[in-house]
Amino acid sequence: xxxxxxxxxxxxxxxxxxxxxxxxxxxxxxxxxxxxxxxxxxxxxxxxxxxxxxxxxxxxxxxxxxxxxxxxxxxxxxxxxxxxxxxxxxxxxxxxxxxxxxxxxxxxxxxxxxxxxxxxxxxxxxxxxxxxxxxxxxxxxxxxxxxxxxxxxxxxxxxxxxxxxxxxxxxxxxxxx
Amino acid sequence: xxxxxxxxxxxxxxxxxxxxxxxxxxxxxxxxxxxxxxxxxxxxxxxxxxxxxxxxxxxxxxxxxxxxxxxxxxxxxxxxxxxxxxxxxxxxxxxxxxxxxxxxxxxxxxxxxxxxxxxxxxxxxxxxxxxxxxxxxxxxxxxxxxxxxxxxxxxxxxxxxxxxxxxxxxxxxxxxxxxxxxxxxxxxxxxxxxxxxxxxxxxxxxxxxxxxxxxxxxxxxxxxxxxxxxxxxxxxxxx
Amino acid sequence: xxxxxxxxxxxxxxxxxxxxxxxxxxxxxxxxxxxxxxxxxxxxxxxxxxxxxxxxxxxxxxxxxxxxxxxxxxxxxxxxxxxxxxxxxxxxxxxxxxxxxxxxxxxxxxxxxxxxxxxxxxxxxxxxxxxxxxxxxxxxxxxxxxxxxxxxxxxxxxxxxxxxxxxxxxxxxxxxxxxxxxxxxxxxxxxxxxxxxxxxxxxxxxxxxxxxxxxxxxxxxxxxxxxxxxxxxxxxxxxxxxxxxxxxxxxxxxxxxxxxxxxxxxxxxxxxxxxxxxxxxxxxxxxxxxxxxxxxxxxxxxxxxxxxxxxxxxxxxxxxxxxxxxxxxxxxxxxxxxxxxxxxxxxxxxxxxxxxxxxxxxxxxxxxxxxxxxxxxxxxxxxxxxxxxxxxxxxxxxxxxxxxxxxxxxxxxxxxxxxxxxxxxxxxxxxxxxxxxxxxxxxxxxxxxxxxxxxxxxxxxxxxxxxxxxxxxxxxxxxxxxxxxxxxxxxxxxxxxxxxxxxxxxxxxxxxxxxxxxxxxxxxxxxxxxxxxxxxxxxxxxxxxxxxx
Numbered sequence: 001x002x003x004x005x006x007x008x009x010x011x012x013x014x015x016x017x018x019x020x021x022x023x024x025x026x027x028x029x030x031x032x033x034x035x036x037x038x039x040x041x042x043x044x045x046x047x048x049x050x051x052x053x054x055x056x057x058x059x060x061x062x063x064x065x066x067x068x069x070x071x072x073x074x075x076x077x078x079x080x081x082x083x084x085x086x087x088x089x090x091x092x093x094x095x096x097x098x099x100x101x102x103x104x105x106x107x108x109x110x111x112x113x114x115x116x117x118x119x120x121x122x123x124x125x126x127x128x129x130x131x132x133x134x135x136x137x138x139x140x141x142x143x144x145x146x147x148x149x150x151x152x153x154x155x156x157x158x159x160x161x162x163x164x165x166x167x168x169x170x171x172x173x174x175x176x177x
Numbered sequence: 178x179x180x181x182x183x184x185x186x187x188x189x190x191x192x193x194x195x196x197x198x199x200x201x202x203x204x205x206x207x208x209x210x211x212x213x214x215x216x217x218x219x220x221x222x223x224x225x226x227x228x229x230x231x232x233x234x235x236x237x238x239x240x241x242x243x244x245x246x247x248x249x250x251x252x253x254x255x256x257x258x259x260x261x262x263x264x265x266x267x268x269x270x271x272x273x274x275x276x277x278x279x280x281x282x283x284x285x286x287x288x289x290x291x292x293x294x295x296x297x298x299x300x301x302x303x304x305x306x307x308x309x310x311x312x313x314x315x316x317x318x319x320x321x322x323x324x325x326x327x328x329x330x331x332x333x334x335x336x337x338x339x340x341x342x343x344x345x346x347x348x349x350x351x352x353x354x355x356x357x358x359x360x361x362x363x364x365x366x367x368x369x370x371x372x373x374x375x376x377x378x379x380x381x382x383x384x385x386x387x388x389x390x391x392x393x394x395x396x397x398x399x400x401x402x403x404x405x406x407x408x409x410x411x412x413x414x415x416x
Numbered sequence: 417x418x419x420x421x422x423x424x425x426x427x428x429x430x431x432x433x434x435x436x437x438x439x440x441x442x443x444x445x446x447x448x449x450x451x452x453x454x455x456x457x458x459x460x461x462x463x464x465x466x467x468x469x470x471x472x473x474x475x476x477x478x479x480x481x482x483x484x485x486x487x488x489x490x491x492x493x494x495x496x497x498x499x500x501x502x503x504x505x506x507x508x509x510x511x512x513x514x515x516x517x518x519x520x521x522x523x524x525x526x527x528x529x530x531x532x533x534x535x536x537x538x539x540x541x542x543x544x545x546x547x548x549x550x551x552x553x554x555x556x557x558x559x560x561x562x563x564x565x566x567x568x569x570x571x572x573x574x575x576x577x578x579x580x581x582x583x584x585x586x587x588x589x590x591x592x593x594x595x596x597x598x599x600x601x602x603x604x605x606x607x608x609x610x611x612x613x614x615x616x617x618x619x620x621x622x623x624x625x626x627x628x629x630x631x632x633x634x635x636x637x638x639x640x641x642x643x644x645x646x647x648x649x650x651x652x653x654x655x656x657x658x659x660x661x662x663x664x665x666x667x668x669x670x671x672x673x674x675x676x677x678x679x680x681x682x683x684x685x686x687x688x689x690x691x692x693x694x695x696x697x698x699x700x701x702x703x704x705x706x707x708x709x710x711x712x713x714x715x716x717x718x719x720x721x722x723x724x725x726x727x728x729x730x731x732x733x734x735x736x737x738x739x740x741x742x743x744x745x746x747x748x749x750x751x752x753x754x755x756x757x758x759x760x761x762x763x764x765x766x767x768x769x770x771x772x773x774x775x776x777x778x779x780x781x782x783x784x785x786x787x788x789x790x791x792x793x794x795x796x797x798x799x800x801x802x803x804x805x806x807x808x809x810x811x812x813x814x815x816x817x818x819x820x821x822x823x824x825x826x827x828x829x830x831x832x833x834x835x836x837x838x839x840x841x842x843x844x845x846x847x848x849x850x851x852x853x854x855x856x857x858x859x860x861x862x863x864x865x866x867x868x869x870x871x872x873x874x875x876x877x878x879x880x881x882x883x884x885x886x887x888x889x890x891x892x893x894x895x896x897x898x899x900x901x902x903x904x905x906x907x908x909x910x911x912x913x914x915x916x917x918x919x920x921x922x923x924x925x926x927x928x929x930x931x932x933x934x935x936x937x938x939x940x941x942x943x944x945x946x947x948x949x950x951x952x953x954x955x956x957x958x959x960x961x962x963x964x965x
Contacts, residue, residue: 086282089303096280099312131310136303144302148282171300176293177281226722227876229917241916246722268913272882306886306906331875350717350875353700355885357875 005054005163007032008040009084010074012067013094013132014060018085019043021149022057025156032156035163053077055162057084057145057155061094062133064126075139080162083134083141086148086176094132102130143167146174187253202244202255203231213257214266214298216273216291217332218245219382221405222341228332229269230295233257241265263299270295271304276355277311278327284386285398291384292330309355316361318368321391322380324359329387331357335379342408347373359387378404422554422563422676429551437472438496438514440464443489443543445480445629446661447622447783452504453488459507460490467511476552479630481543483530484783492518494544500524529799530781535762537754537770538586538746539786542630547665550672553633559678561752562637565644566686574645575601578748580756582768587613587704587741588816588845589921590767590834596738599728600646603736608648610639610690611732613709613741614655614662617701618817619868620776621848624742626784627772628655628662631746632669636692638745640679641752643690646738651692654709656699666694701818701872705920706739708874719874720920741846743772763789767833767844777814777850778805787832794828797851808853812936816845818865818872819925821932822858841932843925857954858937859944863891865929873922880923883914887930894941897948897957904945908934 011019019042025032039053040046049070056078062071075081086092097105105128110120135141145158145168154174161168183198189206196205201224206213216228224245232241236254241262244255256262273279273292281293295301313326331350336359339348347370351360361367380388381401389398433439442448442457461475481489486500490510497518499510506522513519536542545552553559565574579594600608612635616624628635639651655663670692673679681689695713702708703718710732712718731737747769751759760768767789773796776782780802787796793813797803804810812822821842823830830836834844852861870884890907893899911927918924934941943949948957 083303090274090280091308092280092282095308095310096278096283098308098310099278134303134308136305137307141303146302171302172297174302175281175297177284177287177290225876226919227878229877229879229919232917243722243919247724265913265917268909269878269917272878272886272913275886276878276882306910307889309882309885309889330878331881353702353875354870354873355875355881357881 002035004037005035006039006050006052007036007055007057007159008049008053008074008078009038009043009057010040010049010059010070011042012058012060012070012088013063014085014087015093016042016059017149018057018059018087021085021152022155024152026152028152028156032159036159049073049077051077053079055080055082055159057082058088058135059084061087061091062129062135062138063094064128066126068129068138071135071138080142081135081139082143082145082158083136084145085150086146088135089144089146090176091132091134092148098131102128143170145170146176148177150174185249185251185253187249187251187255189255190257196249198249200249202233202242202247202249202253205249206244206255206257211257213244214295215245216295216330216384217334219334219338219405221409222334222337222382225333225337228330230266230299232262232265234259234262266299267301270299270301271306273330274301274304275306275308277309277313277329279385280327283395284328285389285393285395286328286386286400287396289396289399290386311355316367317391318366319370319373319391320368321375322367322377323389323391324361324367325387325389326358327387328385329359330385331359332384333359334382334384335359335388338378338382338405342405343374343376343378345372345374345376348379381405422559425551425676426554426556426558429549430555432551433474433555436474438474439493440473440475440510440514441478441491441494441543442475443479443481443487444477444547445626446659447480447484447626448487448489449661451487453502455504456488456490456502456507459504460511463507463511467508469511469514473511473514476546477548478545479542479547480539480626480784482534482539482784483524483781485781486524491543495526498524498526530783530785530802533791533795533800534786535770535788536786537750537759537762538627538634538743538772539630539784540750541634542626542784545631547630547632548668550633550669550676553631557753558633558749559637559673559676561749562640562644562678563684565641565752566684566688571601571645571647574641574752577752577756578645581751581759582756582763583744583747583751583759584767584834585740586743586747586771586846588819588843590844593740593744596728596740597642597645599726600648600736600738603729605736607650607735608646609732609735609737610643610646610648610651611706611709611713611737611739612639612651612653612745613704613706613739614653614659615697615704615709616656616659616742616846617699617704617872618819618846618848619865620774620850621817621846622774623772623784623847625659625662626774627742627746628659628666632662632666633673634749635666635742635745636669636673636679638748639692640683640690641748642738642740642745644688646736648738649689649691651690652695652713652732653692654695654697654703654713657696658699663694663696670694700874701868702874702920702922705922708920709739710737719876720922722919743847764831764833766835771832771844771847773847773849775801775849775851778808778853778856779803779851780805789833790831792829792831793823796832796849797828801851804851804853808855810851811854811856812852812858812861814842814850814852814861814929815848816843816928817848818868819843819921819928820845820848821928822852822861822936823932824936841928841935843928855952855954857895857950857952858933858940859891859895859950860952860954862930862933863888863895866891866926869922869926873926877917877919877923879914879917880919880926883910883918884923884926886910887914887927891930894944895950895955897944897950897955899945901945904941
């Protein structure tokens, strides 16, 4: 039996839909578990991102200073980094705030939509960047797995291909949106 | 066809094809089942030559030419899918996606959009040019239709169908460069337009979610692609 | 009207002029007018009256004398004395000394290299005639070329002269004029048109404006000869609305020419009819592109369409149309008069004749010049141009405007012709020539031109519309010291995409200023990116830690 690869999954500025789709791989999860050891994920209880990971599925756009730090850290530790889903690939829905001023975004988010609230929290929260960015704006991405969310089939296909040492060919399989 | 029309033979992607002398490369390619991607071209409307997706290589010409507006010539050798052209098409499409706020996942035409499917066709997996994120309006003043500038690619199919087929000329284009916008009447809100006949042709020729029917939610706005061919056919039958 | 008739008009006019001992010519082209040459002219007229020299001295307005840097310019009897920087209060002294020694403190030596090194063909009348008086033009063999063409030559013979002269389109493309004329001549069409492209739009260029302000009749005559050669009976001058003086003079000239029978029906009592109309542009750069220009004349949005078909086959309203620019038309009548061989004897093997340049930027003698093709850049910059302003160090010369490139010092001894300029990544262009010294930042220059292109892009095709805006943003980042080498790669990639996929010349050449500055001044780009430094000290780079990137 081949040595298992390590897999990390990460959830930054996204809705977790891509992770849901990962779970939608259904009974094939058993196959995935046969090839990969999940070493870091919202689905497992590990606090620190490991020093060395073979494959990372990165969901979500990069929206805060913490995200930037994290994505750089992940890049350093990961052999094959997969931008996982439209938010990671295009910044998608999080980017819809990009043509507004940050100040207006906060006002809308904390004041106008929350009657009675007069405080915009600014402590202990990650600092929001001026814009939400796709992952490849900051670090090199090895595989773009687009879709909102990417289909379970495409996720499974990608993981298997990488495990087999091939480059997944997603341009014709996957679709934005 | 009158007997004076001459027939030309040419090669498209290493296939010998015959064509009438007044036909464009694109028309001949399509007749022969050779697919050339297009965005601004639409059969039944005047050719525009603006989207540049249909560029092809012609042996002996250093310039890439739009197949939608280049007429055939005897002995022409056309290549539609060279690596060079494929690379340019991908770059062009990335420029489209970077220009405005094309968020497919929350678009009424998600699943029916030509820009979206073009990404698959030209094998674009991501946009490596910086996104421009312009602040753009949505004109929802019309009782039946919505014009969302965020999703417009300025192909002017709507402008052309409104002028050439409907004859209303409600839609037109203003400003230039990156600031070009589709406008209604003299840049008034669509809902206040006095010339709009509410025919909806613009909506159904629009390749993206820039023009949709009011009330359509994400993934609900399919476009009636047969509309224009049907109209053209009926008009020809009347003549 | 026979040539005798209009020679008579010219003769009468000449006699009238020769009846005076002195003619004081005051430049009334835009550059000098902006320095109040009109007031100088008024004051000279008043002084002539006051000093009772009305019988021996006449005052005349004249076209551009070229040395705009020293305006307002005044000449006495064309070559007796040349005065520069003349103020209205100098008028009394000039008139007083008219029959004595020239006023030393105002005098510019007429043998200075600026004048001596030029060869004037297109500008032959500029500064010698009053552009508002047709008689002045007739006195200098005006409209004789047209008359000779109409009465002694077949259209093909006229075309043959153009072919033999080797004249190439002076609008920038350099397409052989004879070939273009012959194509339109052969094109089948009940109606044909001639268009004069006077939509001069390059920043820093003012050749067309000066020629129209200084010698409008030569353009009209050139157009009429072209009309005869290609079989057109109608001409348009498409001129930008920002040139009010040129428009005024051209309008007046058209009226005069019509009255004298050089335009209209049965010109010079021959079967040939030709009229000229003016169409004003709103100053969009893209309307200088011939298909956009045609759309604009037709009353449509000024956007280009793919060529072929070329206007020669399918032009205005679908009719075969000849489009040449102002300078090209200005060359026609001299070529017919002096002969193709004369013209072809000037210049280089593949670039014949002369070229008009608008010399601008950091140079002592800014102004309008006409030089033989094949002259070196060094001669233009240092001999004619008088060197760099303030004794600074030369850095580059920019030709071809937003479609051209920057040529560095190492190519100063290069011959100026179409091929040589193209070889170093620039173009001949329509004649804008901007000289830059060591205080110019080449990234900033590239950014300036890209800003121009992105705001002048018509927006019809995606590569030009989005690509130029993207390139401008990247250049902006570089100039602010915020860019990485990855941005530089993107910039170079975009140059390639925009150049190869754009619809018209505007987009296809928009990357040239960037490409040529990267080619010759890469170190400046790298200094901005890696060292966060602008070597010329032009770009403002804030030295603060960026929160991201």
